[in-house]
Amino acid sequence: MHGRIKGEAAFRRYVARASDELRQANYTVSAVDLIVTPTRTVEEVILSTDGPKGRVDLPIAIVTDRGPGGLVEIRMYFSTWPITGEHAIRPPLLQHDPNVHEKGAVGDYQRALAAGDLAATLAAFEPQATVREPAGGEYTHTGTAELTELYTLFFSNGGGIPLEHCTVPDDGRACALEYNVTQWGRAAMPPEAGVAVYVRGASGKLIAARIYDDSNPPLHRPDPSFAGCVL
Structure with a gap:
């Protein structure tokens, strides 16, 4: 909803803005699941906020790439349907990798x-x-x-x-x-x-x-x- 944020200064502004929006919406967060691998973390939560038509429960998945110095990239996935009742096209965040295979x-x-x-x-x-x-x-x-x-x-x-x-x-x-x-x-x-x-x-x-x-x-x-x- 805020686009791609890059760099420490932009990230700090994003966190401040998003935090204010969540506090105003009386948010709570419920944990769903967590996958941890040596270089990547996938966290699933339910974000509950006050919306125009009442309480909204929004499933969110947060994928974090980690490196030796800490966090490298955070990618957030969710549908706008619970918020707006409509879909919003999200452009690709990653390139297709033909070497990726599931077990x-x-x-x-x-x-x-x-x-x-x-x-x-x-x-x-x-x-x-x-x-x-x-x-x-x-x-x-x-x-x-x-x-x-x-x-x-x-x-x-x-x-x-x-x-x-x-x-x-x-x-x-x-x-x-x-x-x-x-x-x-x-x-x-x-x-x-x-x-x-x-x-x-x-x-x-x-x-x-x-x-x-x-x-x-x-x-x-x-x-x-x-x-x-x-x-």
Whole structure:
């Protein structure tokens, strides 16, 4: 919402401005999950603030690159849907890296997603897995029946959702994928940045997926209440 901030002086101004805005909105922060690797951290939180129509719960993912001297870059991902009721295109933050590959069920899921293969997509999840869209709250789907309905809708535009993979921090328990979405089924889309977090269950399959982007997908049977996401 504030664009790209670079340099200490600009960062200090951003922190001061953002902090004032949050205090005025009576904010609270709830922790969701944390992935830590030697060079990168992915933190998930729910930011609750007062909005024009009442209290708003906003899922946010914060990806931090670390170096020997400290923090190198912080990338924040969230949907504007809970705030404004509309989507906002976020240009790519990272370049596609063809050397990025996901392990196990995460990789199986990404291949199925790109192919638009419903059966293979569902097979990557445990039976009671949960998928949460970027808007959070009511846009959370649990169990095979709900995921079948969700992915049938996602694949309704004549194909899968191939993503440009950028980074994949993985601590063994959970994996995050920073990506760019450029295509949804038959439709080309404006390149947009996002991140998804995948948590493995006891079986090795996915027990949870949480998505942070602001895509407005070209669905064959669009639902006006659908908040949109890329998974």
